[in-house]
Amino acid sequence: MTLMSLRGVQERVPFSRSTIYAKIARNEFPAPIKISENRVAWDSAAIDAWITDKLQQAGV
Template sequence: MKLMRLQAVIDTTGLSRPTIYKRMALDLFPTPVQLGERAVAWVSDEIEMWVQARVDERDERLKEQSALAGRPLNEAWRPLIETRA
């Protein structure tokens, strides 16, 4: 198991520090592990799962939008979306 400090979480997610802490307060983001009195880190697998969930949500929206519009998925996206289903 690997731990990630805040800067690595920011780099991985593209979120800012305030956004990460706001989402944690709303229970919308993984919470860190206390390392010391003033040090925390996030479990890398939890961050990766959170990112993957965002990708899965996007892919599902693309499928739904394509179905509602009555047209096939953009051929460039089809292999990515269908292999995750």
């Protein structure tokens, strides 16, 4: 597992910060992991799985 910052996530998916957090609130995107009091990170495997799922849904 590799942890990714918000910037790293945004390099992988075409969403703004506000869109990412809105999708998280609607359970449409992987939630981050709290790694310290003021810092979160995303599991890269969860982001990869989300991307794979979206590509399969699109028939790609």
